[in-house]
Every structure is written in C-alpha cells, then in structure tokens.
Amino acid sequence: MANRILLAPIQGVTDYHFRNTFNKFFKGVDFMYSPYLRVDKNMQLKNSKVIDILPSNNKNINLVPQIMTNKPEEFTYMSKFLFDKGYEHINWNLGCPFAMVTNRELGSGLLPHHNKIEDILEKVMTVLPIKLSIKMRIGLENENDIFKILPILDKFPILEIIIHPRTGKQMYKGQVYTSIFEKCLALSSHKICYNGDINALDDYNNLSNRFKTVNSWMIGRGLIKNPFLAMQINKVLTENKMEIFKEFHDALCEEYLQSLSGSSHLLSKMIVFWEYFSLSFSNSHKVYKRIKKATSISKYKIAVAQNCNEEKWIA
Ligand SMILES: Cc1cc2nc3c(=O)[nH]c(=O)nc-3n(C[C@H](O)[C@H](O)[C@H](O)COP(=O)(O)O)c2cc1C
Incomplete structure (x- = not known):
C-alpha cells in the first residue's frame, strides 16, 4: 500500500x-x-x-x-x-x-x-x-x-x-x-x-x-x-524552489493581510512561520533576524526579498 x-x-x-x-x-x-x-x-x-x-x-x-x-x-x-x-x-x-x-x-x-x-x-x-x-x-x-x-x-x-x-x-x-x-x-x-x-x-x-x-x-x-x-x-523533483517558495510566501502573506487587522498582527503571524522557513535557508540565523527586525509591512517585504534573493534554499 x-x-x-x-x-x-x-x-x-x-x-x-x-x-x-x-x-x-x-x-x-x-x-x-x-x-x-x-x-x-x-x-x-x-x-x-x-x-x-x-x-x-x-x-x-x-x-x-x-x-x-x-x-x-x-x-x-x-x-x-x-x-x-x-x-x-x-x-x-x-x-x-x-x-x-x-x-x-x-x-x-x-x-x-x-x-x-x-x-x-x-x-x-x-x-x-x-x-x-x-x-x-x-x-x-x-x-x-x-x-x-x-x-x-x-x-x-x-x-x-x-x-x-x-x-x-x-x-x-x-x-x-x-x-x-x-x-x-x-x-x-x-x-x-x-x-x-x-x-x-x-x-x-x-x-x-x-x-x-x-x-x-x-x-x-x-x-x-x-x-x-x-x-x-514522493520523488517529485522540483526546480526553482526559492521562486516557488517566494510565490507561496506572498500568497500566504496576502491571506493574512486580508484576514488579520493591523500590521502588527500580520508581522507577528509571519514571524512564527519564519521560525520554521528560515531553517531551509542558508544563513538561517541571519534570515530569521532580518524578519524579526522588520517594524512595518514595507520593511518586512524588503527583508523577505533580501532573504530570497541573497540566500539559498538548502532543503
Ligand atoms: C506550536 C505547536 C502546536 C501544536 N498544536 C497541536 C494541536 O493542536 N494538536 C495536536 O495533536 N498536536 C499539536 N502539536 C503537535 C504536532 O502535531 C506534532 O505532533 C509534533 O510537532 C511532532 O511532530 P513534528 O516533529 O513532525 O512536528 C503542536 C506542536 C507545536 C510545536
């Protein structure tokens, strides 16, 4: 089976x-x-x-x-x-x-x-x-x-x-x-x-x-x-993992943007995910730190872009 x-x-x-x-x-x-x-x-x-x-x-x-x-x-x-x-x-x-x-x-x-x-x-x-x-x-x-x-x-x-x-x-x-x-x-x-x-x-x-x-x-x-x-x-090979991850992340973030009120709720929600996501990145400590330091949605988006552009997906 x-x-x-x-x-x-x-x-x-x-x-x-x-x-x-x-x-x-x-x-x-x-x-x-x-x-x-x-x-x-x-x-x-x-x-x-x-x-x-x-x-x-x-x-x-x-x-x-x-x-x-x-x-x-x-x-x-x-x-x-x-x-x-x-x-x-x-x-x-x-x-x-x-x-x-x-x-x-x-x-x-x-x-x-x-x-x-x-x-x-x-x-x-x-x-x-x-x-x-x-x-x-x-x-x-x-x-x-x-x-x-x-x-x-x-x-x-x-x-x-x-x-x-x-x-x-x-x-x-x-x-x-x-x-x-x-x-x-x-x-x-x-x-x-x-x-x-x-x-x-x-x-x-x-x-x-x-x-x-x-x-x-x-x-x-x-x-x-x-x-x-x-x-x-399941032995399904995937290329461009970072690109797919980024699209997934952005869609997830959009979901919460629609359902949570206020940027601080959104940021605290996304930080929880990054505690996990960051472990699949090179420099995971730095990746997580960038996210935690973001104090507004625009700064958060910059941190996400930096993580996805400057680091590698290692999982
Ligand atoms: C923050 C957190 C919340 C959890 N909430 C539930 C829950 O609501 N119901 C449940 O059965 N297990 C819950 N778990 C346990 C997980 O379902 C799972 O059994 C546990 O994390 C071990 O599996 P894993 O190593 O694959 O994560 C939770 C685990 C964590 C870390």
Whole structure:
C-alpha cells in the first residue's frame, strides 16, 4: 500500500489559510489534521475554531478535524457537530503537553489515567456517528504509559493510532523513543501512524526503512520548514524552489493581510512561520533576524526579498 503523508495539526500555524495556500503550491500531502477544537463549560465551540473547520473553508482538502476532551458528553456533542458538517472521521487529541491542558487531565494529561480513557471510549463508541482516530504520546511523565493503553484501544474499532513517541513532559524536544514505537507496533492490532521529527527526506527514509509495516506518516514542523518535503518523499523533483517558495510566501502573506487587522498582527503571524522557513535557508540565523527586525509591512517585504534573493534554499 502506498505511503500516506498527513499534515500534523499545529495550533496557530496550520489553520485554513495555511492549509489552502499550501495546497495551491505543493503536493504530496494526503490528509490534513486541524488543530484541536474544544467546547467551553456551556458546551459552546469558539467561533474562530468553527470557521477553521468549515467545509466551505477547506475545499479540496481531506481535512480531519481534531477534538480535545475528557468528557463523554462533550465528545459526542463535538462528533455530532462535525458529522453534521459532513465529516466522516475525527481525531482525539491525547498528546497536548501544555500544563494548562495536562493539569485538567486533557491531552497527554489523560495518559496516566488509562481507566478513564477506557470509560470514555465505552460511553462514546456505541453512539459515535463518525470514525475515530487517536493522536497520542507515549505517556505524560512515564514513557511506558502507552503499554497500558494499547490493550484498551484494541477493544474498540479505532481507525488509526498516530503515535508521537515522546512523553508530554518532553514537550517538543529531546529523544523520540523509536524503540518504544517499535514495541507498540507489535502490541497493537490497530493501524499505527508514526509522528515526530521527520524534518528531512533522510529522516523519512531511515524511519520507513526501519518500520516497514507503517504506511502512514504524520509530519508537522518538517513540512512547514520545508513545504517541498512531501513532494521529495514522493520523488517529485522540483526546480526553482526559492521562486516557488517566494510565490507561496506572498500568497500566504496576502491571506493574512486580508484576514488579520493591523500590521502588527500580520508581522507577528509571519514571524512564527519564519521560525520554521528560515531553517531551509542558508544563513538561517541571519534570515530569521532580518524578519524579526522588520517594524512595518514595507520593511518586512524588503527583508523577505533580501532573504530570497541573497540566500539559498538548502532543503
Ligand atoms: C506550536 C505547536 C502546536 C501544536 N498544536 C497541536 C494541536 O493542536 N494538536 C495536536 O495533536 N498536536 C499539536 N502539536 C503537535 C504536532 O502535531 C506534532 O505532533 C509534533 O510537532 C511532532 O511532530 P513534528 O516533529 O513532525 O512536528 C503542536 C506542536 C507545536 C510545536
């Protein structure tokens, strides 16, 4: 079976503006996962999050909306809401590492409570109108939490389990426990997707050579840093990368110019992207610094032009 590439959800980065613009310029990504949706205590979804997943804002995208919750009633509410919007598949976030989330036993904060995970799934799976996949870390503080969870997940018809083999405590840094991922492959009867630190073609080649039974690969930061990565994986050769990148960048910038109010909002948004983009440039430190120093849109445009004209695309 051909390998599938999934765009990872990155809150504040992979919104519908990014997803649509990415799709116009690059190929090779089969599915895109939305950053998570949550309801407030009145069971209300934030309007900006609803806008992000509306099918009308995600035309020609295979979007999988993601939810975060630890309450069965919220779980069913959000799945019905998304089903009514036309989705057939949602993803449950058991990976978010931020203390504000984990302290409430959400995201990776739910991983040490395997009985609670089982209880939630028992309550929702029979009434869920939609297919469910799970995106999880291997634990909150203990990298072995996952070994108690996989046998529970085996009892339910879960479409796929996406494993980012880090603990929540590690946040987004440090070792990815590939040996634990390997054990998970042997322990679960579900389809498993790999996620974590695929930053270049070599990383993908090494992992796909090692995990021959895996055919689903989720990539986040690597695809933002180098939007050509999925094409490289699919052996689509591209010339003039810098030119294409510049056109992509300008289209992305225009999207945000239309949707954000004021130049400071636009500049802070684009700085987040350049934290990633700059890593694909020669002199990445200098490239990022130029962008950070820009105090107006016109200065920002000059910095972008300097980056694209004076540096090389190295990814
Ligand atoms: C700033 C930031 C925001 C993220 N937001 C989400 C999110 O909303 N939902 C989610 O499941 N993962 C989220 N992630 C985790 C990524 O989806 C992914 O699992 C992680 O970055 C590891 O994959 P990568 O090395 O390919 O980026 C986020 C990561 C970062 C760095």
